[in-house]
Amino acid sequence: MIQPIEFKNDKGLNLRGFIHRPNKYDTAVIFIHGFPGSMFGTAARVLTIFSKLGFLCMRFEFTGTNTSEGKFENKRMSQETNDIKSAIDFLEHNFKFKKLILVGHSTGAIDAALYAHKDKRITKSILLSGVSDLKHAVHYDFTDEQVNQFWSKGYIAYKCPGAWYHNKKLKKAFYDEFFTLNIPKSLKKYYHPLLIVHGSKDESVPVKEAHQLYKIANKPKKILIIRGADHRFTKKRHQLQLLWNLYRFIKKR
Template structure:
């Protein structure tokens, strides 16, 4: 019997060591800054309907703005509208992305007559930081960028636009006490919560259940990054329950990275005016490319109907 107990204890110790080791590995994959093998780095093909927009945006005159927050230096591009205006959009990129990856969206808003601010999130692009915040820490940076714009132009009329993790960022910010200059939000393929998205990815990418691994990774995140995956501050749904701003929700019907069902959860949660645009056949972050004319028309109409 004693021998059995010793064997059992040894087995449990090995199991705990294995899960702890795996947890640190998956935390590194999920939150430590580096190129991710599961994120495509392929350039936009010339045949794409957004290829020329990306190229055209890069030719526009840009200012590089700097922001200090949480002891990090953050960078952004600022592109003024061709005709002077108080309308400004903040365009927020996704996981493992950068401002350079958002040029097609920046060009869309430039065509619509907006000033465009395109930040690099912390731990991305030209901004400092080593830990990815999944929108939880990024929302603080977004609000600080907002206040910087307001300081430069107290009359500025601000729209938030985010893609994927950037969409989660703008939705999470919607639950905060935002400056009155923020008038509407557009989110494209954002997740309903960090917990929900990482639970889904653990199963889809690795075939792993959420227990015990995700609980352990979440605990590491709490210690290292200051937030756990399941807390209210990491839930777009919980944030939107406090939001009264107009929101346009966009998602692809074939999204298998942030499952389409999440957009319906987000849409149901918000308390303000809302619109839903599902792009048939679009995979993750491909709605603009799949239906450029429909995307432009929906965004244009939403901004026209919800302008101040």
């Protein structure tokens, strides 16, 4: 069963998402979307299958993203990590489960890496198509022209017809956090099982980032490079390989 949800973040704004609820479960999975993505696409594909495998699944959209309240122009990664806590609080208050798995994709993997060590409720974490350092990531998310616009105008404007963020502005404060938030420092404080997954043909984030993440992380940890897969694991054979390995990691005691 899939049901829409709505809950408050720490600023009192409504965040919206979906719960995928099987008849029986003892493990919950929260999927954290990327930037400037949404809870649809990769998140929906993964959790639709996972709920059929017996996991309680949650996907939601961050503050200022698509269906959730807040302005896109005011987005911050620091707010997104606060949103993760609000999501877990909501899930814990409304459902009973024994284990909690945090899955982040792309910028969602950044958010997960920054947050996971802060919350003892998280049993395991999975980072998909992530980066090891935000100073690297700034060059993956923004072109040189966009960086120049941040400095000259104080914002950029997205021109992506058909996308939910078409014609929306993003203030420089989002860019600035790439130089203040610290993934290695956060990850070194995390001691629960960690799975790092990356496509060898990722066109957005080089696969070397996965190897660097693995080098930084504490044990127990595992890395999986899916041969030929792109940033979103769009081909069906890559999706199946991804899902199978995520399932094995989650179920392993």
